[in-house]
Amino acid sequence: MPACARPVSEDKTMIRHSLSALALLTLTTLAPTAFADGLSARISSDSVAMGDSFQLTLSADPAELTAAPDISALNRDFDILGTSKSMQTRVINGARSETVAWIITLAPRTPGHLTIPSLNAGAASSDALTLDVADAANLPPVSNLPGASGITVDLKPGAYYVQQEMPLTVQITIAPGFRDGAIEAPQSPDFVLEQRGEDRVSRSEQNGGALTVIERDYLLRPQKSGTLTVAPFTLRGTADDISPISAPRRDPFASLFDGAGSPFARMLAPGRPVTLRSAPLTVEIKAKPNASADWFLPARDVSLSARWDPETPAFRVGEAVLRHVRITALGATGVQLPDLALPDAAGARVYLDRSDLGTINTPDGPAAVRDFSYSIVPTSGGTLTLPEVTVQWFDTASETSRVAILPAETLRVDGPVTPAPNAQTGAALPAPAITDTGHRRQHTIWLWVIGLTFVAMAGVIFLWRRSRRLQGSALQAAKRRASMVRIETACAAGDPAAAYGATVAWSQLAARCGELGLSARLAAFPDLRSRWQDLETRVFAGEASGAWDAAGFLKAIRATDRRFDGRSPLPRRAVLPPLYAPLASANLSHL
Known part of the structure; x- marks a missing residue:
């Protein structure tokens, strides 16, 4: 073999190390970096949103270090989410060098202009770095995943009012390389946000690459009128990261693939944190219309229905019959549905037994329902008419006030008709005299027996x-x-x-x-x-x-x-002892 020739395997090793050095040089160039005495520091981004995380990388020549870096000073302004260590070997023109790196994942505790202080690793130290932390609502959409990854929020255009349900659809598009994560929905006292239904997952292709699309539905209910700003939805997770600086120190399977990259690298690499964030949503919320009723019920549709229990009852004087009345409001919530008091009916007494709230699914979307159970007790025979029942509501589609009506219902009641009170009372007719003394005595005895029984x-x-x-x-x-x-x-x-x-x-x-x-x-x-x-x-x-x-x-x-505590009519020796202690001594001094 000629003196100037080298084995092919050595050439491949040098090429692989040269590419690793180039990758490290690229990361160092793109990220803000501070060099000091023997210890360099760089951050993955110099501007992050409150709640997001970033990475601080400390690197040095292991031959010049006498101790690992002391990162306790970071606890003042940051939460330390994780740390990892890697070793990098470079061979350039036959010269061999090594670099050790510590990767620290941090999350800022407060917004503003923060400083990462100088850190020491034995006699070596790094320079300080600065970082801007802003509110996520003031930042544009962000994605540090490759390809077309991102989050969009869709709200149908229209007029929206206080307490009205507003359907939101959040669409998350994820490119290959994403491992896992969780979406964080915004929170605010200005609105209530609830997830509805299950996530819908589909696959699509864009520019020859496969994408995963996840759709999630929410219901947004504003609590006050004016300009409503919904902060961004945020997806935090982990994605593949097989770059040289974060890969394991030594991949034992790399030589089997001629430097083309090992499929085991993904399993061995720790991954990197990623963040997807949508744009903030701003919508104008209208106040309660002046022409509407005192009880404001915004909805797309409201209806009243009634049924008897049993379905075809027999109405008799003095016998109670159960009547169920339901309010159904499409695009509203249960707490928005008003109390329903049946009007008085001549010839009957009406008692409210119970009231229940719930939600049902309809072809047009979820609807709030409130069920009322009434006991109807006729007091007179003949014809009984139950008056109509009305509920005022506001149609959010046409922006007009409407009235839902339960029509009056006429019933036939069996039993004696209660006569109208008569102001003039006639003299009572005298009872017929009983002339038979024995018969009268026997009649009296039987009356006593029946009476005592x-x-x-x-x-x-x-x-x-x-x-x-x-x-x-x-x-x-x-x-x-x-x-x-x-x-x-x-x-x-x-x-x-x-x-x-x-x-x-x-x-x-x-x-x-x-x-x-x-x-x-x-x-x-x-x-x-x-x-x-x-x-x-x-x-x-x-x-x-x-x-x-x-x-x-x-x-x-x-x-x-x-x-009206309801306890005074009870005797002192009640059958059951009190189940709860009196509440008069409850401590509410903190109110």
Whole structure:
């Protein structure tokens, strides 16, 4: 072999090391770098968003180092998410050199202009670097994945109002090399954002490359009028990184592929953090129209329906029949649906048994429903007409106020007709005289026997029903006191929406205990009425000024609860002991 010739394997080794050196030189050129005494520092980007991460790389000649870098000074302004170490060997023109590198993944704790201080590795030290950290809402869309990766947010154009449901679709496009990740949805007190349904995954091709497309649906509900800004959606994850600086120190399989790259490199490489961020979304939210009703219900469609239980009941005087009434609102939420009070009907008594909220899926999208169960008890035979029921709502498509109507219904009731009261009462007819003394005595004895039997039976029934009533009353009172705990918890947290729902549930339980319902309490207590109106305005209109007086609202509720607490009619020796301790001593000093 000629003296100047070298083995082919040595040439391949030199080529591979030369390419590694070129890659390291390229990374060093593109990233902000600071050189000092024996230790160089560079960052992957000099501008990041709050919540994003970046990489700090410290490199040096291992022959000149006496210790590993001390990175404790980074804890002041950054969270250290991870560290890794790699060794790089270069052979250029027969000269061999080595470089050791520490890769530190950092996340800034505060926005602003931050400084990465000088770090020491034994006698070696690095220079300081600067970094700008901005709010993600003020930055353009970003993607540090290759190809056409990115996030887009789609909102259909139209007029939107306070508390209206706005459908959002988030589309995530990912190029090959992405390993895993999670999407972070924005949060703000100015809106409520809920995911609906499952993700839809598809595949597509662009410029000869395969792309993965993920679509996710959300419902956005603004809580106040004006300009609403939704911060970007962010996807944080890990992607392949088999560059020389981050690859393992030695790939034992590389020589098997003639320097073309090992398929095991992807498994052995630690990967690199990646971030995808959408553009912020800005939309104008309209206030509640002046012409609408006091209760504002924005929706695409609202309907009322009713059914009987059983489906074809027989109506008789004194016998209760169950009637179910449902409000269905397309494009609304359950808390927006109003209370439904059936108008009084001549010849019947109407009692509200329960009210339930829910959501159903329709061909036009999800719809909120509220079901009411009423007991209808006819008090007179003949014809009974139940009046129509109406609900005012605002059509967001045509931007007009509309009324949903449940038509009146006429029924036929079997039983005696209750006569109208007569102001003039005639003299009672005298009873016929009984002339047979023996027959009269026997008749009297039988009346006593029947009467005593009836009294005995009535006493047994009374004692049984009294026992059942005491148990039911104690259980209902316990449930009502538990509802009061939920009201106190919501007030302590300063959550008007939770306080509203808990108060409605508490008033329904109080009504079942024979106490005043919510409407009657509002009429009897002016202070509670004004505070309830303020709470409704905050929950459904979002236009109330100032902070919510949670302590005042709780005080007003407790005032009505002490006056109509439902506990005084119960005897001292109740069948069941109290299930909960009295709530008067609850500590709410932090309100």
